[in-house]
Amino acid sequence: MNLFGKKAFAAVSIFLFICGIQFPLMAQEDIFGIERKIKGRKSENELGNVFRNMVSNFSFEISTGAAYQEHDLLFNSDTPSNYPLRPTGADQQMDIQPGDTLAMTTGQMAYPINVGVRVNVFNFVTLGAGYGREWGNISPLMGQGYAFDFERSNYTYDKLYGTLGLVLWDAGKRNAFLRWQYRKYSGNNIAMQSELKQRARQIYPWRLVAEGEFGSMMMRHPPDQNLTAPDPYYGIALRLEYDFSEYTRAFVRSAAAFRTFAYTAPEAQEIQNIDQNVYSLQVGVSVSLPGTKKCKVGGCRVVMKHLHNGVEYRGSSIWYRQNRKVGQW
Incomplete structure (x- = not known):
């Protein structure tokens, strides 16, 4: 064997010896x-x-915020004297007649707090349920020179509700949109395919959900003992979430709820329906199990x-x- 062959043999032997040491170490658990x-x-x-x-897939959440409430009453009665109506003008007298119709409104602020549980279904829809409490004030209903008074101005309502949400946008839908954006580039275009992979692997924390809400109201401290909430209510909302981690997130929720209250005077045989529209903006946190x-x-x-x-x-x-x-x- 010549000198070159001896050197090559020695180099290969050293390489195999090093590999024999390293590979077992790499294979160890x-x-x-x-x-x-x-x-x-x-x-x-x-x-x-x-x-x-x-x-x-389950998460618990708490939220609070502020809301503006509008009350509308289309008053019509055969016995208007049974209701707490009064003229608003100093020199105006009570001259409303049976069968007359008055359009009356009022608006005030309210402050809700909600706690609930939510279930994520395949990152496509969400199902939720919860309990809420709302504090606020209600002013006398005003319209056409008359005021409809309540026994007190402040109130406390409770509610039990359920929600159904549709995920409009999240990391998965963003990745699908990115693939659609890059569809015009050939699979052999290494630069653009690499860019697509890098963008798709980025952490994307935003999620947008459209929600429908339905539930029932309970009058814990009503503004008037003659006021009840016999019918369910419904609402719509848009919810924007930001993920802190895989398990925690903050959200902002803008919503509109539509409710109906019934006012029944003690000696009247009819019911006056008061429609309430509530426009709220809430912030909250959600924690997944x-x-x-x-x-x-x-x-x-x-x-x-x-x-x-x-x-x-x-x-x-x-x-x-x-x-x-x-x-x-």
């Missing part, structure tokens, strides 16, 4: 049992895994989602993103 591909279960038993996958358990393996300092023995764990609080990018640590 991490000392904490961490696996890199997150495709594991959320619990060691089947029932627990199904339960944790299910509860991760974490389906993935917090890692409690001693010595493990992984802050991202990871696996131990095939079971998925999270390494951070629910207020932080589990799979953070560079610069988000």
